[in-house]
Amino acid sequence: MALLNDILIFLVAAIVIVPLGKRLGLSSVLGFLLAGLIIGPAVLGLIDDPDAVLQFAELGVVLLLFIIGLELQPRRLWVMRRLVFGLGTLQLMITTVIIVITLLSIGLSLATALIIGFALSLSSTAFVLQLLGEQKKLNRPHGRAAFGVLLLQDIAVIPAIAILNAIASARGEDMGHGFDPLYLVIVIVALIAARFLLRPALRFIAGSGVHELFAAAGLAIVIGAASAMEVAGLSMGLGAFIAGMMVADSEYRYQIETDVTPYKGLLLGLFFIAVGMSVNLGLLAEQPLSVIVLAVTLVTIKALVLLPLCRVFKLSFAESFRGALILSQGGEFAFVLLTAGGAAGLVTTQYVELAILVVTLSMVTTPFAVALGDRLLGMKQPTRRFDEIEGERMPVVIAGFGRFGQIIARVLSMRKIPFTALESSPAQVDFVRQFGSEIYYGDATRLDLLQNAQVGSASAFVIAVDDPEDSLRIARLVRQTYPSVNIMARARNRRHELMLRELGVKHVIRDTLLSSLSLTENLLRNIGFSREEAELSVRRFREHDQRTLDRQASVMHDADAFRETTLDAARELNELFNEDARANQDDNG
Numbered sequence: 336m337a338l339l340n341d342i343l344i345f346l347v348a349a350i351v352i353v354p355l356g357k358r359l360g361l362s363s364v365l366g367f368l369l370a371g372l373i374i375g376p377a378v379l380g381l382i383d384d385p386d387a388v389l390q391f392a393e394l395g396v397v398l399l400l401f402i403i404g405l406e407l408q409p410r411r412l413w414v415m416r417r418l419v420f421g422l423g424t425l426q427l428m429i430t431t432v433i434i435v436i437t438l439l440s441i442g443l444s445l446a447t448a449l450i451i452g453f454a455l456s457l458s459s460t461a462f463v464l465q466l467l468g469e470q471k472k473l474n475r476p477h478g479r480a481a482f483g484v485l486l487l488q489d490i491a492v493i494p495a496i497a498i499l500n501a502i503a504s505a506r507g508e509d510m511g512h513g514f515d516p517l518y519l520v521i522v523i524v525a526l527i528a529a530r531f532l533l534r535p536a537l538r539f540i541a542g543s544g545v546h547e548l549f550a551a552a553g554l555a556i557v558i559g560a561a562s563a564m565e566v567a568g569l570s571m572g573l574g575a576f577i578a579g580m581m582v583a584d585s586e587y588r589y590q591i592e593t594d595v596t597p598y599k600g601l602l603l604g605l606f607f608i609a610v611g612m613s614v615n616l617g618l619l620a621e622q623p624l625s626v627i628v629l630a631v632t633l634v635t636i637k638a639l640v641l642l643p644l645c646r647v648f649k650l651s652f653a654e655s656f657r658g659a660l661i662l663s664q665g666g667e668f669a670f671v672l673l674t675a676g677g678a679a680g681l682v683t684t685q686y687v688e689l690a691i692l693v694v695t696l697s698m699v700t701t702p703f704a705v706a707l708g709d710r711l712l713g714m715k716q717p718t719r720r721f722d723e724i725e726g727e728r729m730p731v732v733i734a735g736f737g738r739f740g741q742i743i744a745r746v747l748s749m750r751k752i753p754f755t756a757l758e759s760s761p762a763q764v765d766f767v768r769q770f771g772s773e774i775y776y777g778d779a780t781r782l783d784l785l786q787n788a789q790v791g792s793a794s795a796f797v798i799a800v801d802d803p804e805d806s807l808r809i810a811r812l813v814r815q816t817y818p819s820v821n822i823m824a825r826a827r828n829r830r831h832e833l834m835l836r837e838l839g840v841k842h843v844i845r846d847t848l849l850s851s852l853s854l855t856e857n858l859l860r861n862i863g864f865s866r867e868e869a870e871l872s873v874r875r876f877r878e879h880d881q882r883t884l885d886r887q888a889s890v891m892h893d894a895d896a897f898r899e900t901t902l903d904a905a906r907e908l909n910e911l912f913n914e915d916a917r918a919n920q921d922d923n924g
Contacts, residue, residue, distance in 0.1 A: 341382055344374055344381050344382060345374075345382075345605060345608060348370040348371075348373065348374045348608065349366075349367065349370055349604055349608065351370075352366055352369055352370040352373065353366035353367060353370060353604075354366075356369055365699065365702050367604050367607030367608050367611065368607050368608075368610060368611035368698070368699060369611060370608050370611060371607065371608035371609060371610060371611020371612040371613075371614075372611040372612070372614055372616075373611075374608075374612065375611060375612030375613070375614070376612065377612075377614055377615070377616035377617070378616075382612060394558075394561075394602045395461070395599060395601070395602030395603030395604070395605060395606040396460060396461045396603065396606055396667065397557060397558075397561045397571050397574075397575040398557055398575065398595060398598055398599035398602060398603070399460070399461060399464055399465070399599055399603055400460065400489075400573075400575045400576040400579065401556075401557045401560075401575040401576065401578055401579040401595065401599075402579060402592060402595065402596065402599055404575065404576040404577065404578060404579020404580040404581075404582075404583065405579040405580075405582055405583050405591070405592050415479060415482075415483050417483075417648065418479060418480050418482075418483030418484070418648065419483040419484075419486050419487050420487065421648065422480060422483055422484055422487075422644055422645070422648050423483050423484040423485075423486065423487025423488065424487060425644055426456075426484050426487075426640060426641055426644055426662075427453075427456055427457075427484075427487065427488060427491055429640050429644070430455075430456035430636065430637055430640045431449075431452045431453050431456040432452075433636055433640065434448075434451070434452035434455050434456060434633075434636065435448045435449055435452035437632075437636075438451060438452060443686075446681045447676075447681055447682050447683075447686065450499070450672065450673070450676040450681055450682055451673070451676070451682065451686065451690055453495060453672065454665075454668070454669040454672040454673050454676070454690065454694075455633055455665055455669060455690065455693075455694065456488075456637070457488045457492070457665065457666040457668050457669055457672075458481075458484065458485060458488060458637070458662045458663075458664060458665070458666045459664050459665065459666040459667055459698055459701075460485045460488075460489065460666065460667070460668075461603060461606055461607070461667055462607075462664060462666075462698055462701055463481050463485060463661055463662060463664075463701075464482070464485070465603060465607075466661060466701065466702060466705060467481065467482075467661070470705075472657075475654065475657075476650050476651070476654040476658075477645070477650060477654040477655070477657040477658035477661065480645055480648065480650060480654075480658045481658055481661055481662055484641075484662055485662075486576070488666070488668070489573050489576075489668070490573065492668050492671070492672070495672060499672070499675040499676060499678075499679050499681075525563060529581065533556075533581055533582065536552075537552065537582075537591075540552050549591060549594050550594035550595065550598075552591065553591040553592075553594050553595040554595065554598065556578050556582065556591075557575050557578060557579075557595065559578075560574040560575055560577060560578035561574045561575045561578075562574075564577075606667075610667070610695060610698065613670075613691070613695065614692065614695050614696075615688055615691070615692050618688055618689065618692055619692060619696075622689075626689070626692055626693060626696065627696070629689075629693045630693045630696040630697050630700065631700075633663075633664075633665060633693060633694075633697050634663040634664065634697050634700055634704065635663075637659075637662065637663045637664075638659040638660055638662075638663040638704075639659075640659075641655075641658060641659035641662055641663070642655050642656060642658075642659040643655075645658045645659060653712050656708055656711075656712065657705070657708055657709070657712070660701075660704045660705050660707075660708040661701065661704075661705055663697070663700070663701065663704060664694070664697040664698045664700065664701045665693065665694030665695075665697045665698065666694070669690070669691070669694045670691060670694070673687045673690050673691055674687065721775075721776055721777040721778065721781075721784060722775040722776045722777060723787070724755065724775050724777070724784070724787040724788050724789075728789040728792045728793065729753045729754050729755040729788075729789070729793065730752065730753065730754070730793060730794040730795070731747060731752060731753075731754040731755070731793060731794065731795050731796075731797065732754065732755045732756075732757070732788050732789075732790050732793045732795075732796050732797070733754055733755070733756045733757065733797045733799055734757050734779035734796070734797065734798050734799060734800055734809055735757070735758065735759075735779070735798065735799035735800035735801065735825075736756045736757070736758040736763060736764075736767060736774050736799070737758075737763065737799065737800075737801055739799045739825050739846070740756065740758075740797070740799035741767070743797060743799065744756055755775065755788050755789075755793075756773065756774040756775065757774075757775050757777045757778075757779045757784065757788060758774055758775070758776060758777075759776075759777065759778045759779065759780075759800070759805075761776055764776040775788075779798075779800065779805075779809045780805055780808045780809055780812065782812060782816060785812065785813065785816065785817075790813060790816075790817055790820060791816070791817045791820065793820060794821065795820070795821045795822075795823055796813055796817075796820050796821070796822050796823070797822075797823050797824070797825075798810055798813075798822065798823070798824035798825060798835075798840075799824075799825045800825075801827075803826075803827050803828075803831045803834075806824060806825070806826075806827075806831070806835070807831075807834055807835065807838065810822060810824060810835055810838045810839075810840050811838055814838055814839050814840070821842070822839075822840045822841075822842070823840075823842040823843075824840045824842070824843050824844075825843075825844060825845075825846060826843050826844065826845045826846070827845070827846055828845065828846075829845065829884075831845075832845055832884065833884065833887060836884070848877075852873050852876070852877060855872075855873055855876075856869045856870060856872075856873045857869075859872060859873075
């Protein structure tokens with residue numbers, strides 16, 4: 336019963352305080368921290384054991400790293416090796432040395448300074464990846480750099496814990512973070528075996544037709560890999576990350592990601608709440624100036640180290656500045672290392688509590704620092720004004736002038752059909768203009784720009800933007816404002832196409848549909864099919880795909896019905912081709 340009461344307290348605190356924080360302009364991370372502070376021992380005391388909550392909530396960080404692993408296939412990780420082993424290693428070494436020298440200068444022993452210095456040099460994987468995800472900046476240069484640094488830090492924690500464990504064992508202490516080489520070998524062998532067994536296992540689960548089993552499979556993969564790594568004395572997060580990369584090449588990757596993501600969000604929120612609960616306000620009240628100065632000093636040192644390092648690794652000043660700010664806080668692994676250092680008798684309880692409070696406060700500064708950095712960069716680099724669209728109306732307006740939009744424009748130009756092209760990327764506008772194309776810099780999600788482009792009097796409006804969210808926003812805006820305009824749109828995937836059709840866009844084409852069908856037709860001819868057979872197969876597939884989309888459009892918000900429709904369509908397609916094969920045999924017989 337007590338557990339249910341605690342869960343209810345967490346949920347109510349989150350659903351009340353986090354939305355209020357968002358209304359005040361705070362990030363969801365700060366909202367969760369505030370919720371934890373309020374319900375924790377420092378304020379209301381509704382939950383009195385934040386450490387136990389924190390240990391369970393670390394599953395949120397584990398799931399987060401699993402999903403990051405899903406997005407980062409091994410070949411992409413190899414591409415990032417300079418950021419991981421170059422930038423990450425230099426950041427860790429230089430920051431640790433500076434902090435250690437600072438601590439030695441105020442009288443700490445070398446062993447204590449090394450442990451605290453190394454712990455404080457680590458950044459928060461949970462905070463950084465959550466903020467980058469919220470802002471959709473994980474694939475930006477500073478986002479990739481931040482991830483590379485965080486991954487190296489997670490790897491570096493492994494030998495640090497092993498060393499502290501060895502010291503504690505020599506002193507007769509038990510830290511609970513053993514590092515056993517035999518277990519490590521077993522884990523490596525198990526991971527190699529799992530790499531080959533995973534896909535058949537997932538295929539077997541898919542064959543059961545029970546959707547919920549995928550959620551169970553995803554959680555089992557994550558928890559199994561994390562537990563195996565922990566048994567070997569390694570980082571649970573590293574195990575989950577490796578598991579994610581193993582699943583990344585599977586055809587079931589997206590299904591597992593969809594099923595696991597809700598658990599990740601809830602547990603990660605719980606992690607931030609637990610961090611907020613662990614803030615020692617008593618110590619802060621006793622030494623407010625010292626604690627604040629130390630937190631600001633830590634953030635400043637880490638940012639000043641990272642800024643020039645990012646520049647060395649070819650990031651622009653703006654991206655380097657953002658990367659330095661988002662990695663400037665302390666991390667959750669500092670709690671583990673500092674506690675381990677205390678258990679080993681190398682760091683006093685006073686220093687452990689003070690360092691943990693400094694790390695927690697540094698985490699709180701991150702969302703504010705990132706927001707301030709964006710504002711300063713905006714002030715330094717004024718936003719480019721959208722172009723004024725002048726002249727008579729054009730029969731066609733194209734929103735988005737990337738590869739897709741440019742092909743449409745070239746055909747229209749060949750037929751002497753005038754058009755207005757809009758592009759929201761200033762870099763793309765400048766690049767295209769070098770080759771003599773007429774294009775306007777502007778954001779098609781803004782009504783004033785659509786009015787200037789005289790969309791209301793156009794014969795057709797083409798949506799060719801890359802971002803599906805922007806595409807849907809534009810389609811909704813044009814449909815509501817100019818209902819008589821004929822909208823034609825590019826879709827990135829099947830779901831995007833269904834959502835566009837739901838908005839009333841009747842002419843939609845998926846990015847790779849025609850090119851893949853054309854290649855398939857050539858493939859069939861190259862492996863022995865006649866021209867007529869190849870053309871018929873491709874035509875049958877496309878007609879069936881269109882009928883399937885029509886059926887799915889009516890049930891797209893009903894997960895069970897949508898899944899059943901998809902399975903029915905696969906069976907129908909299989910039967911359709913079987914009938915063709917039987918017909919050909921009869922003709923030849």
